[in-house]
Amino acid sequence: MTETTLFRLLAWLSPAFPTGAYAYSHGLEWAVNAGDVTDGTTARLWIADILMHGAGRNDAILLRHAHRAAHFLSSLLEINDIAAALAGCRERQAESLNLGVAFARAVRVWGGPELPGEIVYPVAVGAAAGWHNIEEDATTVAYLQAIAANLISAAVRLVPLGQTTGLQILAALEPSILEVMHRSRAATLEDLGGCTFRSDLAAIRHETQYSRLFRS
Secondary structure (H helix, E strand, O other): OOHHHHHHHHHHOOOOOOOOHHHOOOOHHHHHHHOOOOOHHHHHHHHHHHHHHOHHHHHHHHHHHHHHOOOOHHHHHHHHHHHHHOOOOHHHHHHHHHHHHHHHHHHHHHOOOOOOOOOOHHHHHHHHHHHOOOOHHHHHHHHHHHHHHHHHHHHHHHOOOOHHHHHHHHHHOHHHHHHHHHHHOOOOHHHOOOOOHHHHHHHHHHOOOOOOOOOO
16 A cells, blocks of 8 residues: 555544544443443444444445546445345434545545545445545555544444543454454445344434434
């Protein structure tokens, strides 16, 4: 990886990149309200499950296929349609689409192809990285780390947790992130699927939660 591509990857997946990711908790807000997540240990286990068995794993697979299809618009559109259909509820779909559209709009500063008008977040990141020749494995790790960091940030605010606890969770999730990166390398689109029922229910129930800080 060159210094230029490293700079772009760090910029695009920085918390400061204008996607509005801080506004989404992926159902974690309901999980805290319901008592499923109460401390650093339960927050770590909840996020690890999402990464390894839920949206994190699926996003890694979708990102890799979008990366490989970056120069083939018809293939990219097919991947994007599959990604949009995977959402388990309205808020999850809105989360991924809103983040993807915001990312696609912001990344145009660096040039590149015109991405589809409604594009799912991992597909947008994968396509942009592929077009800019940013290494696939590095993009996958950076993306998963960014997802984990955003969920940890939400947990720090919601539980609440201290900043040190948040960092301990991120450090503890490193093996999970690397495992998903390695396992997703050879995965096909037929391998998409998840097994995080409680997280899916949390996202559904968040839609009717009485008091909310987050959009999902």
